[in-house]
Amino acid sequence: MNLVLLGPPGSGKGTQAECLVQKLGLAHLASGDLLRSAVAAGNELGQRAESYIKQGVLVPDEVVIGLILEALEGKGGFILDGFPRTLEQAQAVEQALAQCNQAIDRVVYISAAEDELVKRLSSRWTCKQCQAPHNMQGVPSDLRGKCSRCGEELYQRADDQPETIRKRLEVYLTQTVPLIDHYRRSSKLAEVNGVGEVAQITQAVLQAVGVGR
Numbered sequence: 001m002n003l004v005l006l007g008p009p010g011s012g013k014g015t016q017a018e019c020l021v022q023k024l025g026l027a028h029l030a031s032g033d034l035l036r037s038a039v040a041a042g043n044e045l046g047q048r049a050e051s052y053i054k055q056g057v058l059v060p061d062e063v064v065i066g067l068i069l070e071a072l073e074g075k076g077g078f079i080l081d082g083f084p085r086t087l088e089q090a091q092a093v094e095q096a097l098a099q100c101n102q103a104i105d106r107v108v109y110i111s112a113a114e115d116e117l118v119k120r121l122s123s124r125w126t127c128k129q130c131q132a133p134h135n136m137q138g139v140p141s142d143l144r145g146k147c148s149r150c151g152e153e154l155y156q157r158a159d160d161q162p163e164t165i166r167k168r169l170e171v172y173l174t175q176t177v178p179l180i181d182h183y184r185r186s187s188k189l190a191e192v193n194g195v196g197e198v199a200q201i202t203q204a205v206l207q208a209v210g211v212g213r
């Protein structure tokens with residue numbers, strides 16, 4: 001079984017990917033990890049990727065797809081995570097897989113309401129002194145104390161503020177909606193509610209890919 005896992009930042013996609021890898025024995029092909037290990041290994045694709053990264057430009061889709069094809073060789077099935085992000089990338093990866101007699105079987109989109117995502121993503125507060133992160137989800141603002149490590153005051157970094165997070169989510173959705181529509185049209189899309197207990201969500205994902213009870 002070959003899966004694509006989609007979900008906005010804060011949806012818990014990474015956690016679910018790990019659960020699926022364990023339960024289904026699939027290879028986890030996370031584009032970020034593939035890039036990192038290829039650069040570290042210094043092979044041909046890794047060197048190409050590194051040259052783009054050094055120039056500060058996006059690594060071309062063909063390089064990422066090359067890494068994916070390399071990584072899935074000899075594997076029984078895989079979960080694609082972090083790629084594709086756009087409709088163009090989805091089409092390119094499908095073509096490349098077809099040439100290897102492979103295909104995407106199912107696409108799982110883990111969704112959550114924007115307010116919930118903002119709540120989760122803005123829960124991180126950082127120590128002014130030692131930079132230690134603290135999870136303040138569900139902690140009322142008047143109870144937000146000092147750093148548990150050094151006792152200094154905590155603050156919310158610009159990246160973690162609700163307004164910045166809303167913009168990030170907006171960018172994600174603008175990019176991803178055409179991709180989701182594409183998979184919906186090909187009847188491969190399963191949407192799973194990403195709010196609740198981790199184990200329950202995993203169960204819903206397994207059901208969505210046809211292996212749950």
Ligand SMILES: [Zn+2]
Pocket residue numbers: 127128129130131132147148149150151152
């Ligand atoms: Zn501190």
